[in-house]
Amino acid sequence: MEIALREAVKAFDAGEVPVGCVIVKENRILGKGYNQVKSLKDPTAHAEIIAITAAANSLESEFLTGCKMYSTLEPCVMCAGAIISAKIDQLFFAAFEGKTGACGSIYNITGEGKLNHTINVISGLKEYESKSLLKEFFRLLRNGNINTLH
Numbered sequence: 001m002e003i004a005l006r007e008a009v010k011a012f013d014a015g016e017v018p019v020g021c022v023i024v025k026e027n028r029i030l031g032k033g034y035n036q037v038k039s040l041k042d043p044t045a046h047a048e049i050i051a052i053t054a055a056a057n058s059l060e061s062e063f064l065t066g067c068k069m070y071s072t073l074e075p076c077v078m079c080a081g082a083i084i085s086a087k088i089d090q091l092f093f094a095a096f097e098g099k100t101g102a103c104g105s106i107y108n109i110t111g112e113g114k115l116n117h118t119i120n121v122i123s124g125l126k127e128y129e130s131k132s133l134l135k136e137f138f139r140l141l142r143n144g145n146i147n148t149l150h
Contacts, residue, residue: 016038019034048069068088
């Protein structure tokens, strides 16, 4: 989760919502990413999607069986769907997302058992650090101290 937090700081520094993600298999990092929605002008450029793409390229496979994902924020519906499609085994996330979360707060797409793959989800790892980074980002944004158009 420490590396995911470092990725979130990269997003923060780029004026993006500070979310970072890392995918690991057998203690080896296969992919990592941070939010790049604004800089890439791509609504799908969430940290989780970027990390999934990198990990799939690393394994040369569309399936990430045996992999663990670490994200600093609860994934949204889009990302939860991608996690299921990639067949990731475990998801660890830091903070719940009360407006768009799809892994336990608003929806529970990853664990409801209605889809073809269920993921073991563990929340709360480095929650304080993730929430602090997000709060600081949005405080600076409200005060006009962050340029989100890098």
